[in-house]
Amino acid sequence: MLHELRRELNHALKEPALRWLVLIAFSLSTIALLIGALTISHQKDMVLRLEAAVTAERLLTIKDKTDPGDIAYNLFHLTFDPPTDLAFMALGQRNERPWLHRLRMLALEGQIHETNDSNPEILILGQLDFTFFLSVLVPLIIISLLFDIEGRERREGRYELICAASPLGSRVFHIRAAVKSLLLTAAIILPFIAAAISNNLTILAFLSVLGLIFFQIVLWVIFCRIVTCIIPEAVTAALSLVTLWLLLTVLTPIIGKTAVENSLPVPNGGTILLTQRETVNAAWDLPKETTMDAFIHIYPEWKAQATINRPFEWKWYYAFQEMGDQAAQPKSWALYQGMTDRHEAMALVALLSPALFIERAMTELAGTDVLQHLRYVRCARAFHADLRHFYYPYLFNEKAMSENDLAQLPEFEPCAI
Amino acid sequence: MNFRIAYIIARDEWRYWLRSRLSVAALVAASILIVAALISTITQVQTERTTRENFQAEAINTFESQPARHPHRMIHYGHYVFRTPAPLSVIDLGVDAAAGTVMFLEGHRQNSAVFTPNYSSANAGQLAELSPAFAYQVLTPLLLIILGFASISRERESATETLLYSISVAPLELWMGKIIALSGAALMSLLPLSLGLGLAISAGEHAGVAAYMLSGYALYLLTWVFIITAVSSSCQASSTALTLLLAGWIFFCIVISPVASGIASTGGAYEGKVVSDIAVQQALRGSGDGHNEADPAFDQFKMQLLQQYNVESIESLPINIRGMISKNAEEKQTQILNRFSDRRMEAARTQSRIVYWFGLLSPALALKNFSMNVAGTSLSEYQRFQHQAENVRFDFVQRLNNLHAEQLSYSDDINRSKDHQSEQRTRISPVHWKMLQPVAHHEDNEQERVSESLPHFIMLFFWCVFGAIWSVTRATRGAANAA
Numbered sequence: 001m002l003h004e005l006r007r008e009l010n011h012a013l014k015e016p017a018l019r020w021l022v023l024i025a026f027s028l029s030t031i032a033l034l035i036g037a038l039t040i041s042h043q044k045d046m047v048l049r050l051e052a053a054v055t056a057e058r059l060l061t062i063k064d065k066t067d068p069g070d071i072a073y074n075l076f077h078l079t080f081d082p083p084t085d086l087a088f089m090a091l092g093q094r095n096e097r098p099w100l101h102r103l104r105m106l107a108l109e110g111q112i113h114e115t116n117d118s119n120p121e122i123l124i125l126g127q128l129d130f131t132f133f134l135s136v137l138v139p140l141i142i143i144s145l146l147f148d149i150e151g152r153e154r155r156e157g158r159y160e161l162i163c164a165a166s167p168l169g170s171r172v173f174h175i176r177a178a179v180k181s182l183l184l185t186a187a188i189i190l191p192f193i194a195a196a197i198s199n200n201l202t203i204l205a206f207l208s209v210l211g212l213i214f215f216q217i218v219l220w221v222i223f224c225r226i227v228t229c230i231i232p233e234a235v236t237a238a239l240s241l242v243t244l245w246l247l248l249t250v251l252t253p254i255i256g257k258t259a260v261e262n263s264l265p266v267p268n269g270g271t272i273l274l275t276q277r278e279t280v281n282a283a284w285d286l287p288k289e290t291t292m293d294a295f296i297h298i299y300p301e302w303k304a305q306a307t308i309n310r311p312f313e314w315k316w317y318y319a320f321q322e323m324g325d326q327a328a329q330p331k332s333w334a335l336y337q338g339m340t341d342r343h344e345a346m347a348l349v350a351l352l353s354p355a356l357f358i359e360r361a362m363t364e365l366a367g368t369d370v371l372q373h374l375r376y377v378r379c380a381r382a383f384h385a386d387l388r389h390f391y392y393p394y395l396f397n398e399k400a401m402s403e404n405d406l407a408q409l410p411e412f413e414p415c416a417i
Numbered sequence: 418m419n420f421r422i423a424y425i426i427a428r429d430e431w432r433y434w435l436r437s438r439l440s441v442a443a444l445v446a447a448s449i450l451i452v453a454a455l456i457s458t459i460t461q462v463q464t465e466r467t468t469r470e471n472f473q474a475e476a477i478n479t480f481e482s483q484p485a486r487h488p489h490r491m492i493h494y495g496h497y498v499f500r501t502p503a504p505l506s507v508i509d510l511g512v513d514a515a516a517g518t519v520m521f522l523e524g525h526r527q528n529s530a531v532f533t534p535n536y537s538s539a540n541a542g543q544l545a546e547l548s549p550a551f552a553y554q555v556l557t558p559l560l561l562i563i564l565g566f567a568s569i570s571r572e573r574e575s576a577t578e579t580l581l582y583s584i585s586v587a588p589l590e591l592w593m594g595k596i597i598a599l600s601g602a603a604l605m606s607l608l609p610l611s612l613g614l615g616l617a618i619s620a621g622e623h624a625g626v627a628a629y630m631l632s633g634y635a636l637y638l639l640t641w642v643f644i645i646t647a648v649s650s651s652c653q654a655s656s657t658a659l660t661l662l663l664a665g666w667i668f669f670c671i672v673i674s675p676v677a678s679g680i681a682s683t684g685g686a687y688e689g690k691v692v693s694d695i696a697v698q699q700a701l702r703g704s705g706d707g708h709n710e711a712d713p714a715f716d717q718f719k720m721q722l723l724q725q726y727n728v729e730s731i732e733s734l735p736i737n738i739r740g741m742i743s744k745n746a747e748e749k750q751t752q753i754l755n756r757f758s759d760r761r762m763e764a765a766r767t768q769s770r771i772v773y774w775f776g777l778l779s780p781a782l783a784l785k786n787f788s789m790n791v792a793g794t795s796l797s798e799y800q801r802f803q804h805q806a807e808n809v810r811f812d813f814v815q816r817l818n819n820l821h822a823e824q825l826s827y828s829d830d831i832n833r834s835k836d837h838q839s840e841q842r843t844r845i846s847p848v849h850w851k852m853l854q855p856v857a858h859h860e861d862n863e864q865e866r867v868s869e870s871l872p873h874f875i876m877l878f879f880w881c882v883f884g885a886i887w888s889v890t891r892a893t894r895g896a897a898n899a900a
Contacts (some may be wrong), residue, residue: 017660028672031676031679035679035680035683038683039679039682039683042683046688046692049692050691050692050695053695054695057695057698057699060702076698093540095682096515096533096535096536097536100689100691101691102691102694102695110521113531113532114528114529114531114690115517115529115530115531115533115690116529116689116690116691117517117529117530117689117690117761118515118687118689119682119687119765119768119769119796120512120515120516120533120796120799121512121765121768121769121772121789121795121796122678122681122682122687122768122769122772123512123515123535123678124511124512124514124515125674125675125677125678125772126543126544126674126675126678127543127675127678127679127682128672128675128676128678128679132543132675135542136542136543136544136671137667137671137672140667140671144660144663144664148656148660151656152656155654155656234656235566235567235655235656235659236439238656238659238660238663239439239443239563239659242559242663243446246556246559249542249544250544250545251450253541253542253544253545254541254545254546254547256539256541257538257539257541257545258457258547260539261538261539264539266537268468268472268532269518269519269531269532269536269537270468270469270472270497270499270518270519270532273497273519273521273531273532274472274475274476274479274497277494277495277497277521278479281490281493281494284490285484285486310834311833311834311835311840312834335537338537339537342537342538342539343539343540345539346539346540346541349541353542355542355544356541356542359540359542360540369540370540
């Protein structure tokens with residue numbers, strides 16, 4: 001057995017096709033990890049620079065100001081979703097869905113849906129991160145590596161001879177496939193190990209990704225073995241395998257996506273925006289008591305200070321901003337619920353598509369899927385609420401803000417996964 | 418060259434396909450996929466168009482039916498523009514899924530287009546897009562490979578190639594026959610595309626632009642026909658030809674796009690809107706608050722007005738100074754805002770230009786860039802939408818500022834917080850609210866679309882010429898091998 005292994009290893013190493021494929025796998029794995037690492041370090045760097053810029057802006061904005069309404073109107077705060085340690089392996093939805101906002105105390109529904117306006121042409125081309133490499137490209141490399149193992153020997157007329165010469169019989173080709181796959185696995189995993197060490201991945205994260213890599217490789221090696229055993233002719237086997245890849249990687253997800261989206265409609269963003277604007281703007285024309293009564297219903301503690309005597313008072317202004325949010329929020333939550341439902345429904349599709357399964361597992365581990373986006377949005381909304389609750393005592397007691405008061409301003413803390 | 422012989426060889430090739438289960442299965446599957454892609458995209462585009470157009474009509478309607486108000490309130494009330502899909506997006510959705518669909522327009526600010534269709538869509542991986550463009554860029558080449566990988570190598574394996582040459586068939590005639598056969602399949606596959614283009618023409622697209630788009634796709638498929646035949650005639654074994662062709666397909670159609678986008682985006686040239694917004698805030702500091710006529714930033718402007726109208730005090734101006742200041746401030750602000758948004762858009766275009774160069778490495782990417790640009794679903798068209806939205810915004814805000822300056826008396830304006838009568842007089846009639854400009858249609862910029870897609874068309878042309886030359890050389894040299 002050991003002898004067979006050594007012989008197959010020597011044999012494989014001499015094969016130019018295998019050398020090329022292993023080299024390609026190694027380079028793609030490295031490039032994918034590098035692109036991911038560069039993207040994430042760019043994002044981290046951007047957060048740091050923005051934090052500094054926002055702090056500098058804050059000092060200039062609050063200079064000589066004491067009116068809490070005025071300060072709250074002008075002061076922007078940065079909220080963001082910092083990339084996890086594993087994000088470089090699965091960039092996921094980070095570019096598609098905003099992970100960075102500049103918020104102030106105005107109605108949140110008018111701000112939270114703002115985007116960073118990424119270049120859509122770049123977005124639709126996709127990204128070559130490790131997840132794309134593993135879920136889409138690795139199967140193709142495995143197919144190229146394994147489709148011709150028996151077929152070639154048959155064409156050359158050596159098939160029977162090899163089977164007869166080996167104590168394992170025709171099972172010697174399993175050994176050959178295993179040896180080739182192991183070499184490929186090494187080429188894929190080595191760059192990953194280097195990246196894992198330089199990024200200080202936790203053992204758990206490391207083993208989880210390793211598990212997914214093995215899962216994908218073993219699965220496709222099995223597919224290849226089954227197909228090449230059923231279809232002895234190499235060309236037909238190769239085409240069948242590519243068709244299988246197309247079916248599992250492209251068609252199943254598309255059909256699943258179409259079905260899921262049709263069965264789980266979500267509210268259109270346009271409705272959220274229009275509702276929010278109508279309620280916020282209508283408040284200018286409403287009797288001020290109507291707004292304040294609704295406000296006091298939620299915040300009874302400000303009942304005594306809720307009478308508005310002048311034509312414009314900040315507390316009334318911020319009260320109707322929040323009332324506008326209250327009106328639009330159910331629609332936003334329905335949208336978020338719809339997105340969650342769609343994500344969960346796609347789990348069923350992922351059972352039929354290894355590529356989608358890998359992508360979902362990787363983005364979940366890396367915290368770059370839609371659920372993490374929604375977690376971040378909840379976090380940013382909670383911060384906005386903190387901000388309001390911080391200012392309300394100043395606004396309702398009409399108390400000027402001192403430097404000490406401003407030092408107490410809530411700071412955004414990213415929520416842990 | 419005798420074309421009759423070439424035609425006989427082509428007919429024989431077609432007959433061979435019909436006898437081969439694999440070829441028939443591939444043909445049927447590909448036809449179903451292309452037709453399904455076309456139908457699903459048409460439905461999707463139609464639904465999106467109706468939804469967005471309805472929202473747009475609603476947005477205009479609510480703006481115009483607002484009650485009598487102070488004009489500055491209408492500036493803050495704002496307006497929405499919705500991005501409607503171009504007629505040719507039934508062929509190529511392009512950036513639609515990743516670009517914002519609605520933009521809120523208000524005074525003193527430029528907002529981003531929000532709610533991309535991808536925002537709430539179910540994530541199905543990067544390759545899950547079934548548009549006709551995807552079917553032609555990625556799937557049809559695979560069909561052509563399946564049909565054609567063995568076209569010449571098969572004759573060689575079964576030793577019929579030498580036989581053909583011995584009965585005075587020239588190598589180029591054999592090659593031409595195979596090219597005709599494979600081009601026939603490519604031409605057939607273009608039928609659904611022509612149908613889709615016909616639909617786009619009936620929806621208002623120019624026939625010339627549609628024909629231009631069709632010729633781009635035809636060039637692309639022809640490139641593949643040449644490449645496939647070239648590889649098939651350079652290989653001794655069909656299996657080698659298939660392996661090489663599949664490797665080429667993976668490289669051209671699957672790998673290059675994300676590599677190009679990765680390289681373009683890690684260049685770090687494009688920072689996005691949040692960074693730009695902070696820079697805007699810094700630049701705007703000190704430019705004056707248009708709500709505050711006492712802001713010293715407007716002292717000079719006030720002096721100018723007094724001189725122009727030859728009066729002593731702002732009270733005796735024939736126009737309302739508050740409206741004038743608001744208008745002046747908006748203009749200054751907009752200049753600064755545009756400076757930053759232009760810079761941002763230029764950075765995005767730089768990013769895309771990097772991707773465009775990668776078209777030299779892959780005909781599939783060249784076609785993708787060509788198709789998007791000619792369809793009006795590219796970054797350029799998206800930026801045109803952003804520009805138009807900004808024009809609509811600036812236009813209605815300044816019209817309202819004019820109304821503020823001309824229709825409202827200054828004394829009413831400053832007393833409206835204290836005096837109910839004055840407040841009532843500062844509300845102007847809703848007849849004025851019918852002022853919104855529409856956003857122009859995609860069909861109106863066919864010249865831009867054609868010129869933007871032209872470099873990609875040239876790239877495709879070069880790919881095709883390169884394929885043809887390679888293919889011819891291989892065919893003649895391959896024949897020498899066989900003999």
